[in-house]
Amino acid sequence: MRLIAPPGVYAPQDDTTLLADAVRREPGVPGAKVLDIGTGTGALAVLAARCGAAGVEAVDVSARAVLAAWLNARLHGEPVRVRLGGLASVAQGRRFDVVLANPPYVPSRHPRPFERAGGGRAWNAGQDGREMLDRLCDRMPGLLRPRGVLLLVQSALSGVETTLERLAAQGLHADVTARRVIPFGPVLLRHSPWLVARGLIGPGEDKEELVVIRAVRTTECGSCAR
Incomplete structure (x- = not known):
């Protein structure tokens, strides 16, 4: 898919591709009301619309x-x-039938970095990578x-089990x-010495695992009935 990705906007990468594959597999997308949080170029929002979503809303804190995303939606x-x-x-x-999210998740030495201007807020997410x-x-x-x-x-690197546990605590099956x-x-390579010092990776480690988490809001959970 051809997309416009101006400077300062997160261009689709491996995490986008992995999540896009999940969108294509998701049986609930056709006819769904979809929200794409942190849309960037709008790649996932456009894909959801292509997959038959009844309505797609995309939001981002970056005006760029x-x-x-608006231009890419019109382009396609x-x-x-x-x-x-x-x-x-x-x-x-x-409320929405499907929520898509490729949030900032890279551990960073800077506190609350995703609130700062510039492209870095698309990936930097606090010292444990869990701000967003x-x-x-x-x-x-x-x-x-x-x-x-x-x-x-x-x-x-930003705690998959923590995400699963946190979603479960909110009444979702994840x-x-x-x-x-x-x-x-390039981002993680720059961060490598700090990540080693924090014990998040070993010396010489140069690969990371990306995961897609699918979570369903259960109807039985009383804490979710709001």
Whole structure:
């Protein structure tokens, strides 16, 4: 898929491809109301529309990303609604059948880096890589309809079991449905000495595992009935 990816906007990479494969496999996408959080170029939002979603909304905190996603949706002739905002702007009583998320998940030495301007906020996510992941997990009951599905991609460096446990605590049934080991990209290569010092990787380690987590909001859980 040809996409416009201007400077400062996260261009589709291995994590995007892995999550895109999950979107294509997801039986709930056709006819669904879909939300793409942190849309970047809009690649996943456009794909969801192509896969038959009844309505797709894409949000991003970056004005450049919003413009890129809007242009890409028009380029491919897909009716994606794109707007500027973050979790707080969508978690206002509106619920979706499918939520897609490729959030910042790279551990970073900078506190709360995803709030800073520039392309770095697309991947830097605090010292444990969980600044945005934890927010997403905690907000899911308010974003998903009963039996709604979250498809999320992250690195094993940012705690897959923690994500599964956090989603379970919110009443979602979550599993890892895809895995892929890839070489470190430029960002992780730059972070490698700090990651070694933190004990997150071993000396000379130069690969990471990406995973897709699929979580379903159960209808039986009382904590989710809100």
